[in-house]
Amino acid sequence: MATKQITPNVPAHCAECLNRTKSAFKNLDNPDLDEVSKRKSCVFFRKGQVMMQEGARPQGVYCIYSGKAKLFKRGNEGKEQIMRLITDGGLIGYRSILSDEPLGASIVALEDTHVCYIPKTSFLEVIESNPKFSLNVLKISCNELGEAGKIITSLAQKNVRERLAEVLLLLGATFGHTKEGYLDISLTREELANMIGTATESAIRLLSELSSEGLITLKGRKIALVDPIALKERAAIFD
Amino acid sequence: MATKQITPNVPAHCAECLNRTKSAFKNLDNPDLDEVSKRKSCVFFRKGQVMMQEGARPQGVYCIYSGKAKLFKRGNEGKEQIMRLITDGGLIGYRSILSDEPLGASIVALEDTHVCYIPKTSFLEVIESNPKFSLNVLKISCNELGEAGKIITSLAQKNVRERLAEVLLLLGATFGHTKEGYLDISLTREELANMIGTATESAIRLLSELSSEGLITLKGRKIALVDPIALKERAAIFD
DNA sequence: CGATTAATTGATACTTCTCAAATCCTGTGG
């Protein structure tokens, strides 16, 4: 591998950002967008780097321009529980700033990731002055709360097999598929296990099972969902 | 039992409400409080009554004046997963209204409960016009999100014994204790099981275990936390 | 290439669930 391209092609002004429509900054007007654009700065995280550390006090929020990250808490033995994965347009660190509490989770880049950093003061300023932005953030928070509720019910009531099928479908819906049909996200078996709350070995065994039944195809870390319908049944999703 | 006292002594104006300081309406000024007070109405729910139904579209929010309720989702076999318990000052239904989605959970009164009903229109009006209120609700949502994260990690990584001890401590912190030292909340064994994500029989067995070890005392549905320190160890809480 | 780290598989132990049966409790109607 020669030198890596790390130049961020992040637009200088939020108005030109293609991700804006799916971010907290959608449907904002220009005075406020100017304010944010003026104060924001670009930050780059290489794969594996810690973007925010559980227990720390963030001095601002990140809005993901491109890349992928995992958000996780550490349990008692240091085992990480992945709460959710974040990608383009995702907002990070706002909960800690708004609650004025230390971060409840760490965020680590899963691949090279470009973000916009918006300092706490600007973020709060816009939140307090612009009801539209405030409502956007409120809706994001409410959405995450809804997702959290689903995860709780799944962890409490489904078995590991069902949760695995469920998370595979979720990955497909969130990250889509490559031309070759693989999920467009690369996770270690351990990370997969840490999403569904099981031991790495259990996740591996159940993946093999799904594979040998023809519901998925495995090629190293690449996973293809061959039979989503059957997977949905496996996940005990009825809707 | 003779006739029951169901008269609500809910104040007509929010400014006089003793719960206001711990509700979404704290630190609000009078024009907005007037607006809410003018439009709100009192509603009474008897123990066991459904206050909001999962899947429905609430026409307003409830702010609990007095009483207790459980908020739960139903899993696949109809088994209820209790996400959280709600008491004085708690706000209900706002997530659905803000996300413009059907309710993700049902809410049922655990005891006779008085609430204030605030119609959707008034709620949204104040949200959109008063940044302070909007921020209050945002903070509530962020708090719930933080709690949800803890629950997820607990469900994913702790065993049933630890989760039981944990929830008992949580009940103590949330509802306090009666003069006799019992938790000031009455739950069936099944409800307890539905909070920690286990079978009723398992919850019962582990309660007996804690009891015979002297960490708690059981008297019907009444539970006293005799040795909170030891319970905390059992819950694998280290802080 | 060598050294780590990740992935896999097997064997075993432990936790938790499920089903069944017995007992206890509670509210109701006579």
Add this chain to the structure above:
DNA sequence: CCACAGGATTTGAGAAGTATCAATTAATCG
């Protein structure tokens, strides 16, 4: 007040589901 129906609680036994530990193979990175 009593008897009773229905639900809640409890306990036991056996079955499933998962975790843990160990050993091996594969993949990855400098």
